[in-house]
Amino acid sequence: MSPARARTSQAAIIAAARDLLEEGGLEAVSMAGVAERVGLKAPSLYKHFDDRSALLAAVATEVALDLARTLADAVARSDADPATRLEALAVAYRSFALATPRAAALLFASVAPGVAPTPEAQAVAAGPVLEMSEAIVGRARALAAARVLIAFAYGFTSMEAAGAFRFGGDVEEAYRFGIAVLAAGLKRGAVDAPDAAGTHAQA
Numbered sequence: 001m002s003p004a005r006a007r008t009s010q011a012a013i014i015a016a017a018r019d020l021l022e023e024g025g026l027e028a029v030s031m032a033g034v035a036e037r038v039g040l041k042a043p044s045l046y047k048h049f050d051d052r053s054a055l056l057a058a059v060a061t062e063v064a065l066d067l068a069r070t071l072a073d074a075v076a077r078s079d080a081d082p083a084t085r086l087e088a089l090a091v092a093y094r095s096f097a098l099a100t101p102r103a104a105a106l107l108f109a110s111v112a113p114g115v116a117p118t119p120e121a122q123a124v125a126a127g128p129v130l131e132m133s134e135a136i137v138g139r140a141r142a143l144a145a146a147r148v149l150i151a152f153a154y155g156f157t158s159m160e161a162a163g164a165f166r167f168g169g170d171v172e173e174a175y176r177f178g179i180a181v182l183a184a185g186l187k188r189g190a191v192d193a194p195d196a197a198g199t200h201a202q203a
Contacts, residue, residue: 008038008039008040008044008048010048010049010058012038013034013038013045013048013049013055014055014058014059014062016034016037016038017029017034017055017056017058017059018059018062018063018100018103019037020033020034020037021059021102021103021106022100022101022102022103025102026056026102026111029052029055029056029059030052031045031046031049031051031052031055034055053112053113053114053115054114056106056111056112056115057114057115057116057117057118059103059106060106060107060115060116060117060121061117061118061121063100063103063104063106063107063117064107064117064118064121064122064124064125065121065124065125066096067093067096067104067107067125068121068124068125068127068128070092070093070095070096071089071092071093071125071128071129072128073092074088074089074091074092074128075088075089075128075132082132082135082136083136083180083183083184083187085132085135086129086132086133086136086149086179086183087176087179087180087183089128089129089132090149090153090175090176090179091175091176091179093153093157094153094156094157094160094172094175097153097154097157097158097161098157098160098161101157101158101161104154104157105158107122107125108154126146126150129146129149129150130142130143130146133145133146133149133186136183136186136187137186137187137189141189145186148182148186149179149182149186152178152179152182153179156175156178157175160175
């Protein structure tokens with residue numbers, strides 16, 4: 001493949017859009033700006049993507065797949081204990097979110113109609129968290145548990161990236177503490193909380 005062709009591949013265009021996103025936010029991701037970054041005329045970019053929303057959706061999908069790989073690597077390096085694996089997932093997500101906070105936000109924020117990862121990419125990214133949640137609380141409550149954990153991790157890291165924690169202290173320690181408390185609470189809740197039918201879980 002020639003250097004020119006490689007420079008104008010869809011992967012290169014998506015990478016350029018992600019760079020612009022992190023550098024200047026969503027406003028910086030224009031078709032003209034991305035085209036300039038990869039050395040194209042703006043009209044040529046429309047041969048790859050129909051419009052800006054399609055490009056941003058492709059970026060969001062690539063971000064989701066990147067996160068999925070990050071989480072899968074964290075699971076592979078961890079031991080078999082579900083709570084330990086859950087902490088490893090949470091720590092890996094924090095590193096990912098702090099390294100690329102604006103890209104990570106695309107996974108959760110609705111920035112424009114149609115701008116979201118594909119359902120397949122979302123499922124792959126959520127898979128490790130759902131698996132660990134199921135191991136802790138059981139299949140019936142796995143989705144609810146995963147939503148609680150994701151909400152905490154996303155909310156905490158979004159505040160951290162924005163510089164919202166202004167009272168000193170070890171922020172990473174606070175994050176790990178929060179995850180440990182949630183994991184312990186979910187484990188206890190799997191035994192104590194009523195199930196969807198209003199009965200208590202069986203021993």
